[in-house]
Amino acid sequence: MRNNLLYLILILLAPAFPGFSQVNSFSDQYLANLFLLNPAIAGTGQYGTLVVNSRQQWVGWDGAPASQSVTYQTRWTKARDRFNPLGFVNKGKNTYSKVGVGGGFFHDSYGVFHLTGIHLDYSYHLFLSKGRLSLGLSPSFFQIGSTSIVLTDPNDPYLDNPNKSYFIDFNAGAHYFNKNGYAGFSLVQLFNSSVKFGNYGFPGNEDPSLNPDLARSVYAYGGYFFTLNRNMNLKIEPMAVIKLNARNGFRFDFSTTFHLRDMLQAGLSYRWKEGFSVFTGVRLDNLSIRYLFEIPISADVPHQFTSHMIQLSMNIGQPIE
16 A cells, blocks of 8 residues: 555656756746745845736646745835935945845645745845845745545555645845846755655655755856847846756756836747747736746647746835826
């Protein structure tokens, strides 16, 4: 019975592997919310930002991954602080708040497994050359649980466990930006945790830390804004992300985003061996709406199982125009 249950877990989790590099799958949604990738982003904007995000992966596939998140991040500012539109202080270092704070709630599900958790984020900002350097740290608490597993033996020791495992972990990162571009890196899940349900470990009792969903990951990224037309305020933003997972190895993403008058955006994204995405967004005063559509290219996922994501964000404290 123990072997049968372990095989069941492996079968149910297998379809999710092409879309996950670690348990915090939201880091793959950085195109809509870079804060999900790096805690050092906290406080780097001019206003506090509340973001609600929902993603349904591989629509039509039974038990396909789905994720939802709510995040908020802002500066720890004082009333006398003054900022220009890019978020830099206009006068004097004494008027600059050096601290950013934030946090979020996330829920992720795939197959009969689900993950729910929260994270708290802190960042410290420094002037560096013509830009700013932010250093961030984020503790997180989450649980992984299972539902809808029906066992033929009601006395199986697996049932002695409440079908949940709890974890405490940390993310850390650095982010540099100026008016022309940005670059950064982050370390996700520093503790390299392992999953164990009752007496059963995944991927095995011998070394459950090999689970790629919980393995330590490193992200490095960079982007630049090129002005195509100053009168129209039309810009193009190429961005590259390199990912290194302790279990799954190397991957990379590349995207290109067009920005028009800071009100409209559209772009394309390529995720190596995973899929192509198209996305668009519109800003209405302090409210933004974004939508992403992805077509898989992996041999493990048929093309008809597309993915969709929608995001709502609001700048708290921004005057309505």
